Amino acid sequence: MKLQAVRHLMSSMNRWLYKIKNPNRGSKKTLLAYSVPGWFSQEECEKLYDLTLLTRGSILEIGHFLGRSTASIAEALKISEENRTFTSYDLGFVSEEDFHGFFDKVHKKDVPVPKLAKKIYAQGKTSTELAKRNLENLGLDTYVKLVSGNFIDLDNVTYDFIFCDAIHETNEITLNLPHIMRRSVKNCIWAFHDMSDANINIILEQSNSLFIERVDRLGLFLYLGEK
Numbered sequence: 512m513k514l515q516a517v518r519h520l521m522s523s524m525n526r527w528l529y530k531i532k533n534p535n536r537g538s539k540k541t542l543l544a545y546s547v548p549g550w551f552s553q554e555e556c557e558k559l560y561d562l563t564l565l566t567r568g569s570i571l572e573i574g575h576f577l578g579r580s581t582a583s584i585a586e587a588l589k590i591s592e593e594n595r596t597f598t599s600y601d602l603g604f605v606s607e608e609d610f611h612g613f614f615d616k617v618h619k620k621d622v623p624v625p626k627l628a629k630k631i632y633a634q635g636k637t638s639t640e641l642a643k644r645n646l647e648n649l650g651l652d653t654y655v656k657l658v659s660g661n662f663i664d665l666d667n668v669t670y671d672f673i674f675c676d677a678i679h680e681t682n683e684i685t686l687n688l689p690h691i692m693r694r695s696v697k698n699c700i701w702a703f704h705d706m707s708d709a710n711i712n713i714i715l716e717q718s719n720s721l722f723i724e725r726v727d728r729l730g731l732f733l734y735l736g737e738k
């Protein structure tokens with residue numbers, strides 16, 4: 512490629528990254544997602560909303576739980592009026608035994624069940640059923656296909672924008688990141704929750720990606736494709 516063309520490409524990429532970092536400074540939002548219980552902060556909800564408006568193409572969410580992050584993406588899809596595919600997965604647990612059966616193996620230790628998850632199991636429902644109800648109440652259910660189950664087993668297409676809330680530490684990153692890469696197109700935008708400095712370094716070591724920024728605990732990356 513000629514030097515001028517490379518310069519042009521770099522400058523468009525820089526402009527685009529600048530937009531992702533500074534979507535609309537100072538504008539205060541009140542998102543529908545704030546009414547859904549979950550661990551996602553309002554600032555993180557807003558960043559997901561903004562990112563949805565700035566990206567194009569299909570969207571994958573891993574870990575909708577009760578639908579707080581899902582509602583942030585879905586509301587942006589509603590506002591943008593763009594017809595984009597949005598698929599979201601969560602493990603279909605209905606009991607504390609289900610939770611231990613999965614996470615104790617992943618973490619190789621006894622993992623305590625979070626209080627909010629205990630409340631779900633007490634209702635005998637999957638998080639997907641409750642997320643669906645929450646999204647219906649907000650008029651956002653038609654913007655997303657909610658799937659109960661493991662994305663690794665059930666999903667086999669690629670996406671342009673991926674939000675993952677299931678890579679909180681080394682074991683989960685090592686388990687899920689290769690499957691996320693397999694489902695990412697080149698230049699896919701990744702938004703990963705619970706990104707400590709250590710987690711960001713592991714992501715960069717284990718993938719061909721660039722770190723863009725972190726907003727609260729939400730880390731943004733640009734996937735550069737297979738090496």
Ligand SMILES: C[S@@+](CC[C@H](N)C(=O)[O-])C[C@H]1O[C@@H](n2cnc3c(N)ncnc32)[C@H](O)[C@@H]1O
Nearest residue numbers: 549550551574576579580601602661662676677
């Ligand atoms: C921290 S919670 C998600 C919170 C949610 N994003 C919110 O806004 O409140 C993480 C979720 O990821 C789900 N999860 C973990 N591994 C998964 C996998 N392989 N496939 C689908 N869901 C997964 C868990 O069941 C859990 O509900």
